[in-house]
Amino acid sequence: MAVEPLPDWAIPPAGGFTIEKFLSLRGLPKHTELIDGSLVFASPQRKWHRQAIDFLQRELDLQAPPQLRADREMAVKL
Template sequence: MELEPLPDWVIPPPGGYTADDFLRMRGLPRHTELIDGSLVFVSPQEKWHSRVLTMLTYELDRQAPEGWRAEREMVIRLAKRQAPEPDVLVVTAEAYERTDPSTYYFPEDVVLAVEAVSPESMIRDRDTKPRRYATAGIKHFWRVEDEDGRTVVYVYELDPAGCSYTPTGIYHDRLKVNVPFDIDIDISTIGRRR
């Protein structure tokens, strides 16, 4: 395989990119993230990943109480060198309706961050990103995985004393929780028509 010359922005400056640098950049590949000052590019989504995101976004938005909305694949400006893009977010309605900024959210806007694990994102989704979300104070985090064709959701809640997540449940067929609000999703039907 012959590679084309790389654009200058592929190589981070000394100390890495800041979130402000990242949010000003244009022409980046879709779903590029800034983690620890470096640009992270994602591989093409698999069908399972896309279907999980579609279902969770729809169900979370449908079931969210007034004042909260679900959104798909939007950046959170977490810290100086952190601007990840969760697969699904639940944010305040005020932040959802806000016109500026229109390309990202702040940590205080986010009620829930969800990551659907892909083979190439496994370490980031299981370790790096949850630690960053917890440090930023995002109270709820879900990790969704495909385990031999079966969707499994791992649910976490922020322990404010330690700025880390505590697991509160593992859900295989039906995701039924009462925080951050009452949620009941039949995850066994992902990809099926209703």
């Protein structure tokens, strides 16, 4: 049985990937992220995960002061 060769992106360059190199890579799995020069392969969110986040965001909005709104990334001042 023959072993498939590794794709070019499987071995990072010395010092890690740059954004330019990352954006030029082809054949990466879906949901690949570049963090501190390394490729990170994140699993796609499942429906229950999105629903849980939506529920928590909605509940935080209900309890937040009127000038604040919940956001997935940070608090948003209105």
